Amino acid sequence: MSETKPKKTTGRVNSFKIIQAIISVLFLAFLSWRLYNVISSGVYGPDTWVRFAISGLIIGSVYAVIAIGYTLVYGILFMINFAHGELMMIGAFSGYFVFEALKSIPVAATGMSFLDSYQIISVVLAFIVGMFMAALSGYFLEKIAYRPLRGAPRLIPLISAIGASIFLQNAAQVTFGPQRRTYTNPDALLRSQGWRIPIGGEEVILTYTGVLTFVLSILLLIGLYTLVMRTRYGRSMRAVAENKQTAALMGINVDRIISNTFIISGALGGAAGVMWGIHNGIIYHFVGFIPGIKAFTAAVLGGIGNIPGAMVGGLLLGIVESLGPAALGIDFQLKDVIAFSILVLILIFRPSGIVGEVLTEEKV
Amino acid sequence: MSKRYYLFSILIAVSLILAACGGAAKAPDVCAENPDETVCAVIEEGSTIKIGYAGPMAGDYSAFGIDISNAGLLAVDDAGEFNGFTFELLIEDTQGSGEGGASVANLYVSDPDVVAIAGHTFSGSTAAAIPIYNAARLPMLSPSATKADLTDGPQDVFNRIPFTDDLQGQFAAEYLYNVLGVTKLAVMHDGDAYGKGVAERVQEVYMSLGGEVVAVEAVTPGETDYSAVLTDIGASDPEAIYFGGYYPECAVIAQGMPVAGMEDVLLFSDDGSYGEAFIELAGPHAEGVYAATGAPLDSAAKAEFDAYFESIYGDPPGAISTFTWHGYDIVDALIQTIKSVAILGDDGSLYIPREALVEAVNGLSGYEGLTGVLTCNGGECNASGPSFQVVQDGAWVIP
């Protein structure tokens, strides 16, 4: 779809612009007024604000990792991989099964299960298996549901992706059963255990699982950024994103790059799934759907197709969701309303996201 | 390929239409004047007497539908033959929504062999279905639709065996204030009709008792991270949280409370949260959580049923939802009632006058089921309120 260039606007369009600006300014004024009210009323102590921020950063970092999956695929194929959330679900289930299996293996030397005897190995194993299974699913997803549609108008792979998403959710439901399951973490990663930091006379718990999630997310993001921006392989990925025909002429195997993109984005989704399981504890067949939608929002917020954008978008969305309702004194039930309003507001002022689109500059 | 699907669909459509147009045969006295199948169901020789169950069979809350219908199937097995006829439990998916409920209701009323409805399961789907069954004169006996005002209105076919949300809310509020001595309560719910209904009732009664409600928040069902909203609740320093909703969300709340600075705060929930599944999900965080339960008191019949159910399905009753026993009772009660009303005709067909069956179900009295003695009065068949249990050492016990 071709872009409306702002410079070519007619008189009537300008009136739209003015209305937009007025609405936005009013909205911003309203936001700051609410914020002022809440802060001056002193409902929340400093410890509460820190708790909100921690919660937002952790969930935001998971959003960021999932968002990168969307962004990578979008950057190369210009399609919204609606089934990406389901890859995360597959990763979460795989990690769960690894933990369950390891828990049932007794180790004679320690008298405990494998899971508790070799905790680091167990966690690493869960991540490896989770990422592998999700990557494998991503690979087959592309091969079965998307590759035959290459070159078709963009809505068609979108519908195919929606179909795949429905299929995977229900396949997981009938295979694993509809009930929810709890991750059995190794002892060192017990949920709700963590460092206790005294703030304003209260103890704020910084959970081990939360720290693991956050640090691992950032590492994954940095790793991926390096891969795409600094390596030879990344260069060929970017070349395919820019122009498939030219890239093919340059001797790049376009099909393989696309396949690998799905593998990488699937692995990221799988990692996010395992982190989700370890940190939040509860998984079921539908667990990927809501984070999937949120991460998609985050990817757009940051500028779709842009890796640092997805990161910024994810973290921002996480913080808005957790801090937003409190800061504005609104019911937490309406956190999605706030998140999406912020999205609209940002897109009005920065039509291609916060960071903008880098991978796809030429295309839009 | 696609052609075959068309053919398939046309075949099904045609057969359904034919089924809907099936005629009536010679009937004994009661049904003789009215050969119309809308007045008197005629089960021909070789057919089964159908009871329709409707609940969420796929999707988020399918655990309820699967559990209740599994129990219902056992009741059908136990019923055996009746004058050479067998019973059949039809199971349809409502997706738990109003639209799905209406759709299934229309499906059942267009099948002349369906004589009674075991359901529906959720209040929303039940509300949408009641007018349809009322017009078709199909008696309903619900295992789990608890919204208070369902039994009102211009209808007389709806009956249920669980206690209502209002009753449960009132009992819970009184228990919290009088027995547990909680003075500062935070109320949470999942934003769905059931959870919100109970939570609002608790809030209302609790405040009228003189307690203080310090915060009211709703969570989004299906999510698995409520740390932010719990932090917000924690900032208002409640002594206890009442949560209206189902066990998955309750487990997420139980897990999130310590991190939100509420290690010593009591969590109290409704019968949607009661069950083994909650303990399994919440793990060590389940300790000390209260919940209401409609699970029947221990009896010989219940112990026998529990063992039988577990041998068939692998899980004990109550593990997936608290309505397993209710599922058996409604189907069994309906079967007994149908047996009392049905007349064997000279032509070998079974005649079931619909109006008489509606009256018989409405007037059910002294039925001894797993959930207690059921006597229907104005649609409510079980007047007893909930009891409350607490998790101790990984099991629900009476405090």
Place this chain on the structure above:
Amino acid sequence: MKDLIKQGLRLGSIFGVVIIFLILFGLTSTLSDILGEFVNLESRTRTGNPGGLMILFALLSLWAGSSASASDRSNWKSALVSGVSVSLIIGLFVAAFILLVGFLDSADVEMRDYLAQLDHLSVQFLLYGRSLIAGVLITFGIFLIFGILGALLAYWYEAKQAGEVIQKQVLVLKEKALDSKLAKQYKENPRSKWIGYGLLGLVVFITPQFLGKYWNYAMGTVGIYVLMGLGLNIVVGLAGLLDLGYVAFFAIGAYTAGLLTAPAPLPLQIGFWPVLIFSIVMAAFAGILLGIPVLRMRGDYLAIVTLGFGEIIRVLIRSDMLAPYVGGPQGIRDIAGPSLFGIAFSGKAYLYLIIIAILLIILFTNYLQNSKVGRAWMAMREDETVAQAMGINTLYYKLMAFATGAAFAGLGGALFAARNQYTGPADHTLMVSINVLSLLIVGGMGSIPGVIVGAFVLKGLPEILRELDLYRLLVFGGLLVFMMIIRPEGIWPAPRRRMELHEGELDVLPPEESLVGKEG
């Protein structure tokens, strides 16, 4: 020969894995029940029909065998080789899987805790109620025998060239039919087109008389989705704006109708007909309101913002904040149905009302499509910059498309609420938007008959698939993917769009050039 074996092994492993997944999904028991019923086999277990399972396995291996031999059917030896290799592999895969499962089961491992379909009974069913070794051997035998049989049958069929003969006959018949006088007349005479429409109309008006209550209801739902499909067709198909939050307007229509006619939560109880008009106006107004900030955004940004708008509306109608005004999660009950001259519309009559609404909307859409507005939309979709240069005020026309589409959804919503006499947040989820978009694409974008066919498939198919209980959404999702692969232009596409899609097969267009292809 080596290639043949290699290909047989590859195909065999695909079939093997798929069959193992079927078992894990538990679809084998459902399918075996259906098959068993079909051939009147007595069922002996609760979980499925063992005889049916044998038939299912036999059919699958016939299929595998015949498709394995497809590459070389020149002589019976090569057919045999591919048949043996493929059936051996499938047999090994499935038999090994069943052996493993059966072994674990006999060792009292509770697989059911992790794999819901594998309880003791279904394992017994997979073994046909026999001992472990016997069951596994039977399975292996079935795959081996029928796989080879399939390959040989295919060879024999090819050798006789029976296929070609039949195909030729069909072609001849088709040509004859096309050449017949009637067809010629039909093609040449423009009046006959109207006769065709008349006949179609007659069928549409007679059918509800013969449908039972349930199908009347199901058809009513299909009809409401047709209305929404026609609306979204204008937004996406004609104006090229991807809208993922279309349910918002549906909800606004339904809630406007509900709030104004129901006794609670607002005691207004205005009659149905004026409220119907008002619902449409409200939805259109909401369309404009949403359009002003978002229409300057590009395709995918528009998609996510509209998706967000749909979610916002849903969250708001179930929120505590607005519960006193819109009913919260409990929704609105006792919404007034329409009545005319004292007669209330219900059942069949309501279906007619929906059909009339559809006809009116189709006429209106046709009129719009061929008017200045329709041409402006199409120009905009083809190339927005050029359209602007030609003096088309794109924002104005975009807003108009948005408002028109929203108005149709509002109409659909009002009819929906009044029919069920109830509406609540559960009726307005993201799935509604997704369904409407899917029906548009499955049916064929930009084409009115396509929308109708699409609605039948999308909303009718799940009703038909009720047979499959638990698996209906699973199968539905799979069919959606399958459909996109075999027929991306939709079942009944607009003629120009079909042309272009097939052109596209020869000369691959970069997909990013247009949201919905050049035409549709």
